[in-house]
Amino acid sequence: MDKIRRFGVSIEESLAGRFDEHIRGEGYGSRSEALRDLIREHLVLDQLSLDGTPAVASLSLVYDHHQRELHQTLNHLQHDHHELIISTLHVHIDHDHCLEVIILRGPNTQIKAVADRLMSTRGVKHGKLTLTTSGEYF
Ligand code: NI
Structure with a gap:
């Protein structure tokens, strides 16, 4: 202490x-x-604000469950960046929508790049990335 x-x-x-x-x-x-x-x-x-800072993040994605091949596309993207993705939680919100919460760890710039790819995928209705540090700086 x-x-x-x-x-x-x-x-x-x-x-x-x-x-x-x-x-x-x-x-x-x-x-x-x-x-x-x-x-x-x-x-x-x-x-x-500095490029390359070690960070942890949560990314929430709300997407249309009926959008063709979307689930597969998001899954492939996550496998392509498995070194950054620690865990994924999938929730079936209602009949039409899914929520995926993805936990990431790595350099902030790489996290932002992967998050941008996932959020800009066609059929993703809302995405929100929250970044923080591990706390070693304070
Ligand atoms: Ni679902």
Whole structure:
């Protein structure tokens, strides 16, 4: 466990008020915990802005189950990049739609490239990629 450092922050009254209101709405128990998360978020985004940063990610794809050969195409693409893909969860949402959640690990640039290919495949209705780092930077 790292040592804890305390520091004072000078901030406008109105900004502090809005911040307190915001973090209360999100369920934070203290300003310190909210500030720590904001700082980590900033550091993760900063790391992810560099090409080649080691990253982990989840990619959600919603697609039309009836679209011809789509399931096979998505499956082939995932096999082509098996070194980046750790796991895939498939959920049959309703009669017509499937949700696939794909967990990836590797350089951020390679993850984005594979995610773009999967999301732009014809028949995929919605795709969302969420990247983060392993936490070794903070
Ligand atoms: Ni399905």
